[in-house]
Amino acid sequence: MNRLSPFNVVSLTLGFVFLYIPMLILVVYSFNASKLVTVWAGFSTQWYGELLRNEAFLDAAWVTLRVAVISSTIATVLGTMAAYVLVRGGRFFGRTLFSGMIYAPLVMPEVITGLSLLLLFIGIGLDRGVLTIVLAHTTFSMCFVSVVVSSRLVTFDRSLEEAALDLGASAFDAFRLVTLPIIAPAVISGWLLAFTLSLDDLVIASFTAGPSATTLPMKIWSSVRLGVSPEINALSTILIGLVTIGVVAASLATKRAAVQAARDEQAAARAA
Amino acid sequence: MRRAALIAIPYAWLLALFLIPFAVVFKISLSDIALAIPPYTPTAKDGIWTMLSQLDFENYVFLSEDDLYWKAYLSSLQIAFISTVLTLMVGYPMAYAMARAPEAWRPTLLMLVILPFWTSFLIRVYAWVGILSNEGFLNQFLLWIGVIHEPLTILNTPTAVYIGIVYTYLPFMILPIYSALDRLDGSLIEAAEDLGCSRLKAFWLITVPLSKNGIIAGSFLVFIPALGEFVIPSLLGGSGTLMIGKVLFEEFFSNRDWPVASAVAVILLLILVVPLVLFQQNQQRQTEAGA
Secondary structure, eight states: OOOOOHHHHHHHHHHHHHHHHHHHHHHHHTTBSSSSTTSOOOBOOHHHHHHHHOHHHHHHHHHHHHHHHHHHHHHHHHHHHHHHHHHHSOSOTTHHHHHHHHHHHHHSOHHHHHHHHHHHHHHTTOOOSHHHHHHHHHHHHHHHHHHHHHHHHHHSOHHHHHHHHHTTOOHHHHIIIIIHHHHHHHHHHHHHHHHHHHHHOOHHHHHHOOTTOOOHHHHHHHHHTTOOOHHHHHHHHHHHHHHHHHHHHHHHHHHHHHHHHHHHHHHHHHHO | OHHHHHHHHHHHHHIIIIIHHHHHHHHHHTSOOOSSSSSSOOOSTTHHHHHHHHOOOHHHHHHHHOHHHHHHHHHHHHHHHHHHHHHHHHHHHHHHHHHHSOTTTHHHHHHHHHHHHHSOHHHHHHHHHHHHSTTSHHHHHHHHHTSOSSOOOOTTSHHHHHHHHHHHHHHHHHHHHHHHHHTSOHHHHHHHHHTTOOHHHHIIIIIHHHTHHHHHHHHHHHHHHHHTOOHHIIIIITTTOOOHHHHHHHHHHTSOOHHHHHHHHHHHHHHHHHHHHHHHHHHHHHHHHHO
């Protein structure tokens, strides 16, 4: 299987060009001196300066960051619980409904989720603002966390947990000392996924945010509807940069953890 | 006892914030519009009987009588279907090449596919506005190499929506297909070739059927969200492209007709029930196969 045909090389190259060219153009043109976004007029960082002086954007960024941190943290706890229940919970009443409610939000069109949550919040008289966005984001991102964590849970050796229980650990200690360290990489990537989903979301936030809270995507949306602007290019570049650093760092960390784990296993094998 | 709590907490959360909201949408889709805020008449206040007697289907009748909604549903289905096929056509060769690439390259290739997925959806769609517009980069490039002599109109047409959907949902197609192909036993193909199968025939008879689950999962991951897509048709499709997600959003925010928006959502949900159930069964089979 390890030979790339010319066709394979071409499809990979074209595919990656297609995936990366648009972002590359955004980044390059964020340093454009001209206000006209499709005409190059020399290098400049003026749009970054203007962005940093724009209070409305900074406020929105702060709201978005708070929502993302809180919702992804709650979602990680709930999602990990849900994954544990799905993989280890055995049969219980309403299991099919439960797994349906985990998988459906992954693909549910955002307009439906957003509309239904808004109508619920209004129905129970909850004022819309940061709290309602957090509730909404937690709900859909816990499902993503749960899928990521359960894919890790199904692959790991259950006898490790059983050994801990046999040796006298309580169920909670067995989870804390054995299961959690093993699934930790999945839990962390689940948190990161929930965090980015929350940072990203426009539609659900538009429905559930009241007039008191505006998130960054909502702010970006209201300005891109009027067309391409160099300020948004600058903001995009900052976001793309942050994500790139995050993803590269995370993948280096997982690689190092994998190497470390292999080394530990060898050491254990030698000791035995 | 602990097990019960472990099950109950996420269960209750999802019931309260995922399932019950649908019931609310359903109820409001059967109520009348009111001018006060919230713009609908609550129907549950005066007891069950009055509520039942006040329920009416006039919002649904309204939807069925107005051409706009029919067209929006049909064109959403059409756009979602065509984009799913296009995404599969772009994504499968990429996933296939990744699975055949040397072991050492794979983590990097995988990261290159995942990276755009972590980047803001809105920004990735927005990037295409500058590329596809009349004086955009694509037209500048094509004019420069002399393929065309006057700019093509791509932005604000369905073509732009197809490009946008393929672009943003491509990782969702590649990842499940790649993971199916990655598990595929190469010796099966060698055996087929030894037995006289041509490479193409071996591909059709062995590789494609064995990556079926990946293709199904990937197609649903593209088709279902694309059906209700709002951002892509609004930014790239212009006023000429009708999609139901956009209609719902506008009904809600511009016309402030909440009962009609709810009825639009209920029908969209009914259309989605079949693909959602199939998707869920496929996922469950895979989870159980992995266990």
